[in-house]
Amino acid sequence: xxxxxxxxxxxxxxxxxxxxxxxxxxxxxxxxxxxxxxxxxxxxxxxxxxxxxxxxxxxxxxxxxxxxxxxxxxxxxxxxxxxxxxxxxxxxxxxxxxxxxxxxxxxxxxxxxxxxxxxxxxxxxxxxxxxxxxxxxxxxxxxxxxxxxxxxxxxxxxxxxxxxxxxxxxxxxxxxxxxxxxxxxxxxxxxxxxxxxxxxxxxxxxxxxxxxxxxxxxxxxxxxxxxxxxxxxxxxxxxxxxxxxxxxxxxxxxxxxxxxxxxxxxxxxxxxxxxxxx
Amino acid sequence: xxxxxxxxxxxxxxxxxxxxxxxxxxxxxxxxxxxxxxxxxxxxxxxxxxxxxxxxxxxxxxxxxxxxxxxxxxxxxxxxxxxxxxxxxxxxxxxxxxxxxxxx
Numbered sequence: 001x002x003x004x005x006x007x008x009x010x011x012x013x014x015x016x017x018x019x020x021x022x023x024x025x026x027x028x029x030x031x032x033x034x035x036x037x038x039x040x041x042x043x044x045x046x047x048x049x050x051x052x053x054x055x056x057x058x059x060x061x062x063x064x065x066x067x068x069x070x071x072x073x074x075x076x077x078x079x080x081x082x083x084x085x086x087x088x089x090x091x092x093x094x095x096x097x098x099x100x101x102x103x104x105x106x107x108x109x110x111x112x113x114x115x116x117x118x119x120x121x122x123x124x125x126x127x128x129x130x131x132x133x134x135x136x137x138x139x140x141x142x143x144x145x146x147x148x149x150x151x152x153x154x155x156x157x158x159x160x161x162x163x164x165x166x167x168x169x170x171x172x173x174x175x176x177x178x179x180x181x182x183x184x185x186x187x188x189x190x191x192x193x194x195x196x197x198x199x200x201x202x203x204x205x206x207x208x209x210x211x212x213x214x215x216x217x218x219x220x221x222x223x224x225x226x227x228x229x230x231x232x233x234x235x236x237x238x239x240x241x242x243x244x245x246x247x248x249x250x251x252x253x254x255x256x257x258x259x260x261x262x263x264x265x266x267x268x269x270x271x272x273x274x275x276x277x278x
Numbered sequence: 279x280x281x282x283x284x285x286x287x288x289x290x291x292x293x294x295x296x297x298x299x300x301x302x303x304x305x306x307x308x309x310x311x312x313x314x315x316x317x318x319x320x321x322x323x324x325x326x327x328x329x330x331x332x333x334x335x336x337x338x339x340x341x342x343x344x345x346x347x348x349x350x351x352x353x354x355x356x357x358x359x360x361x362x363x364x365x366x367x368x369x370x371x372x373x374x375x376x377x378x379x380x381x382x
Contacts, residue, residue, distance in 0.1 A: 024326065026351070027302075027326060027350075027351050028323075028326065029348070030302065030303070030349065030350050046322070046323035050323065054323065054324055054327040055326070058328060059334060062335055066334065
């Protein structure tokens with residue numbers, strides 16, 4: 001087995017495959033041919049296992065960071081488009097609906113709001129940890145947060161498409177809504193691929209710090225209280241905003257309660273995955 | 279020189295070898311060896327991962343060329359890479375002055 005064959009195998013073992021592995025092998029092949037007097041490449045280049053490991057070590061941090069930035073960028077596009085669609089639909093007014101159609105419209109709207117919030121929280125948490133992450137456990141957490149954020153973003157787009165398909169709407173809004181659902185798909189796909197590429201060269205790690213690892217040092221001791229405070233702030237914004245927009249205190253209370261329930265369910269269901277709790 | 283001693287400075291050294299113009303991996307290693315008069319005789323396989331990372335960080339860019347009938351990846355400094363090198367040079371000079379002041 002030649003040095004290049006061994007290196008190919010070792011690169012594959014650390015998760016470097018395909019075009020990127022081919023590029024490395026082409027460069028190393030050129031290197032070996034530059035020095036034909038050297039009969040033992042392992043002596044000058046290093047053992048293939050060490051070289052492959054060094055590639056993974058050098059690249060996993062920068063790839064993870066880039067994946068989190070790309071994910072947040074993709075989700076920002078989704079966010080802007082979804083907000084534009086929501087504002088546009090609001091201005092067109094809502095018809096009175098009943099039966100199954102009303103249920104689907106309500107559920108798709110609820111899913112859209114919930115998934116958009118999951119995407120925002122997970123994407124922001126990924127960015128927050130990406131700046132500091134160097135160990136595999138933290139890098140895995142960043143990748144997991146980015147992955148959840150992208151899935152939630154894709155889910156929000158799908159919810160919008162269902163909402164638009166069921167809710168009788170002006171033609172211009174249908175075009176806007178379906179474009180909003182479809183345009184981000186390739187961007188989200190590219191971001192997902194970048195997360196997968198970072199994941200492939202990161203060994204499984206455990207023991208990442210919880211929310212305390214995302215907060216400034218002064219707040220790190222109060223991570224639970226900070227989380228509760230942020231949750232209360234979100235519920236307040238939703239409750240007051242809804243009460244003002246709908247000119248109804250009871251509507252504000254209902255939506256605030258729904259938001260609080262959603263937040264509790266989110267922390268219960270995704271808290272461990274997102275590193276909010278151990 | 280011990281590899282661990284060099285590791286913290288490898289990025290700056292690699293960037294400095296590319297300041298004069300584009301080079302491929304083998305030439306970077308040769309340049310490091312020659313300019314250090316043989317002191318920086320690293321395991322050559324350590325340079326390629328560093329080149330890839332510096333490129334991923336946007337400090338280098340690279341492109342394929344052909345030499346002696348085979349494909350060769352040539353690296354060059356980006357504008358960010360030049361700024362980073364200038365900053366690292368300033369940091370290093372300050373560090374050396376401080377060390378000398380203590381050791382003298």
